[in-house]
Amino acid sequence: MKLFATRTLPLISAALFAFAFSASAQATVVDLGVANGYSAFIFGNIGSSGASGFTSVGGSIAAGGNIYLDNYNVGTNKKPGSAVNSVVAGGNLNTGWGTLSGSAVYGVSNPNATLTAPQWFPKDNISKGNASTLDFAGAKQQLTTLSGDVAKLQSNGTVISQYGNMTLVGNVNADVNIFNIDASNLHNLTLDLSSLKSTASIIINGTATDITMSGGFDNFASFANRTLFNFANATTTNLQNVGINGSILAPHSAFSGSGDMNGTLIANSVSSINRGHVAMNGSGFNTVNVSAVPEPGTYAMLLAGLGLLAFMRRRTPARAPQAAMA
Numbered sequence: 001m002k003l004f005a006t007r008t009l010p011l012i013s014a015a016l017f018a019f020a021f022s023a024s025a026q027a028t029v030v031d032l033g034v035a036n037g038y039s040a041f042i043f044g045n046i047g048s049s050g051a052s053g054f055t056s057v058g059g060s061i062a063a064g065g066n067i068y069l070d071n072y073n074v075g076t077n078k079k080p081g082s083a084v085n086s087v088v089a090g091g092n093l094n095t096g097w098g099t100l101s102g103s104a105v106y107g108v109s110n111p112n113a114t115l116t117a118p119q120w121f122p123k124d125n126i127s128k129g130n131a132s133t134l135d136f137a138g139a140k141q142q143l144t145t146l147s148g149d150v151a152k153l154q155s156n157g158t159v160i161s162q163y164g165n166m167t168l169v170g171n172v173n174a175d176v177n178i179f180n181i182d183a184s185n186l187h188n189l190t191l192d193l194s195s196l197k198s199t200a201s202i203i204i205n206g207t208a209t210d211i212t213m214s215g216g217f218d219n220f221a222s223f224a225n226r227t228l229f230n231f232a233n234a235t236t237t238n239l240q241n242v243g244i245n246g247s248i249l250a251p252h253s254a255f256s257g258s259g260d261m262n263g264t265l266i267a268n269s270v271s272s273i274n275r276g277h278v279a280m281n282g283s284g285f286n287t288v289n290v291s292a293v294p295e296p297g298t299y300a301m302l303l304a305g306l307g308l309l310a311f312m313r314r315r316t317p318a319r320a321p322q323a324a325m326a
Helices: 002-025 033-037 136-151 221-226 296-315
Strands: 027-030 040-042 061-063 067-069 072-074 087-089 093-095 098-100 104-106 126-128 158-162 165-169 176-181 185-191 201-206 210-218 227-230 236-245 247-262 265-270 277-279 288-291
Touching (some): 027 136, 067 087, 093 104, 136 201, 136 227, 158 176, 165 176, 185 201, 201 221, 210 247, 221 227, 221 236, 221 247
Parallel strands (some): 067 093, 072 098, 104 126, 176 201, 185 210, 201 227, 210 236, 227 247, 236 247, 247 277
Antiparallel strands (some): 027 288, 158 165
């Protein structure tokens, strides 16, 4: 029994600390994956037969369904990290008047998809793709799961609401600042720069099912490629003549409205954005690792284990000294 206890206690100790370390060391990797190469990455349709989805896009756009464009400019200001094709449609591509800078691919998910374009429209840079062009189904699964994981992250920032405005106060020691907002109207958001590292990443979890972004979003410009608005529960997201510096992850959302966006938009569908502008900034959202905070149960199990070790040590009698050999 003495030998068993002597050999086993250190092993149990090591196992307990390894378990605790593993539980606390797990991190959520916030990576938009293939969507980072696009100004807009949409799972369903962009626009409809009666309305253009976008009118001015600096980078590239992709949709798992059909894309409708009219009176538009796409791919006119691509930045490093932009996707090779300026337009990727899983289904049909319908284009009216406009300028397409770069190449376009349609029929990626539907071999029976068609191209509809004016007779005069140059088609040399438009081709039919296939499933190898872009895996929309895989991207949708990855991004939807990511949105749910990000929504569960523990906040370490404070949201101060006053007179219809919101001030976001961060943790000056944190590399990633996480804010939770349960309001449906994200109106006049201001980052408190004095509470943030200049290199910090910003994650804003909006928990409402219908979200409107309006007013001013101040002090976000220098954090554009490090700001992510995550709307995991939203079924609608609407811009009201607002400029957004940052990316939006809203996998279940129908996106609409008017405004200006400097980042990557990820949504389920896009209706007419009414002269909205979505511009690529770098490579969308810079990937970050967010360390998980151990659950209370983890600490409880560790303490219980340490208590058991202490009890076993008390019950293990001290070994008698060995007699010296002559």
